Amino acid sequence: MSKISIIVAREFNERVRKRSFLITTILTPLLMVGLVGAMIAMMTLRSGDIKRIEVIDASGVVAQELENSGVIEFVPSERSLEEINSYHPDTWGVLTIGADVVDNPSNVQLYTYSSSTLETETSVARAIESVVEAEKLKRYDIENLPRILDEVRTRVQLTAFKVDDSGSKKESSSVLAMGLAYALGFLMYMFVLLYGAQVMNGVIEEKNSKVLEVMVSSVRPFQLMMGKIVGIALVAVTQFVIWVAILAIAGAAMVNTLVPADLLTAAQAGTPAANFSYAELSGFDPDMVAALSNAMDFSYIGKMLAVFLVFFVGGYLLYAGMFAAVGSAVDNVQDSQQFQMPITLPLVLGLIGMINAMQDPTSGMAFWLSIIPFTSPMVMVARVPYGVPAWELILSVALLIVSFIVMVWLAGKIYRVGIFMYGKKPTFRELAKWITYKS
């Protein structure tokens, strides 16, 4: 085993064996799944609360024709308003309809026993309107009226397509793209910051415990630094892979139990036509159907995850190099604050760029920030779900690789001097000078 791989193994093992690693790795995705599950459960719970409305119909034509909606149930009543007022165990409200409702449609009243909402009132009014409209049409004595009505009823659903360079078009879900952009971009920021800081803390710890001198009598400082950086990168990748696996399993379980089977079949077919016809039939939002369909498209999701990993490794190496250099230059974490500024600043800029890219992935700002290495990891993963031309991806990755090689080289130069500097906190000028020292 080469020396660097011995170091990588130690850095990796020491971290993944920690109880805190196990807890955050298992609990974080479960927490996320639980949160989403609770939100869905709350939504279904709310829709289960059906409002029962008793209808006193003086006209005799409306009550039996009123169509129940998901949340409103109309019940024709024989009782008088006073009788219902005095005893109404499951009744939400009373609707009274005047005898002349067809000619005077405003002669309707709604009495409720708890506060009403505009949404409910509107749906009650719509229900009455359609019955009255039908009654009015009947007066014209048109043959085959119900069939004609069915035929003219029209509903338009816009389906969005993303046409890529190869000319093939694919139904795109902006809901899923936005969710992915946000999740991946934010995860990138978190991972680079947290694991980069781990590199710095590891270096400071080695410096404080004076173990460095023993280490560098066996290995080159550069090997030690790279061993630590790579070891921690493997910890991050391991954590990410476990998260994806848990989310995939839990997500599949959730989809199977919560999403109606026919919606699932439609989404699995995945064709725009299938999505559209299903959405039309079921009343589900077509974009949600498309989102589900995209989410079950493994090549799409796989591509997103692959891009994330490539940019994570590149971005992490770039920042970890800087964190290692800072760690080597100081004696304790407090002293590192001042040097962390130039590291966190571009990270925060990347976060802002990511939010901008989510809203407008083709804007000039999103484009440039996704090409410039310091911000590209976060901004590019936020743009990719919307589709990015191949040349932009390649340019961005190439620039990232070049810059992390330069950065790791510079960091190594600072590191090998910094690890033997104790006491006085160096200035930026001194750090720059260390780069020119002979090894």
Added chain:
Amino acid sequence: MKYIIEAQHVLKQYGAFRALDDVSVAIPRGSVYGLLGPNGAGKTTLIRIMNRITAPDSGRILFDGHDIQPSDVERIGYLPEERGLYKKMRVGEQVLYFAQLKGLSRAEATRRAKEWFVRFRIEEWWGKKVEELSKGMAQKVQFVTTVLHRPELLIFDEPFSGFDPLNAELLKNEMLRLRDEGATIIFSTHNMASVEEVCTHITLINKARNILSGTLDEVRERFGATEVREVVRMSKSMNDIFIEAVGQTNSAL
């Protein structure tokens, strides 16, 4: 090859500070070589250069007759003045880790480490974390990590600091045993009594320069010849030689 390691005209500069100025030292095989000098004289810098921790600005280091190579560090054992172990790591794991970095296989390292733990009667510390150890215990563990790969050259920087007299004696005996087994030992110290007791050669470094080198007898000869004490045929103590030699160069500068 007569010398295991040689420094030839070594010069090292840190910014405006010259840590070593044209220092040449040759360490004969099988010797116990004392590296003496006041604090800040440049001893630790010379030791680091011999360990390939830093490189000289000019001059050469010859190991076993050839320019020192990266792989040569596997034939050197180094106990730095500032002792350090990974605090959160378990003792056994740590010993194996350092040994593997010195080129031993894990199995071989385990076998040898167990022997040393038995010899030092610290077997029960194998699974403990370093932070649970007392300072003296950690020193013993550190000593084991220094010698486990059976280096031909051992470099000890202030090996006795921090040891109680009993453990210092134990350590000294182990050093002598390693010498008897064929190792060459360089050690830097301020403890002149131990120099007289175990060293065969010394080099005295002051203000970045080598001001005095030779076997113990040669050194005594040179300084004793002009001294009144010679009349009573009493060897001058190493302590006196140290003070006198440093005083001479300081006043000459």
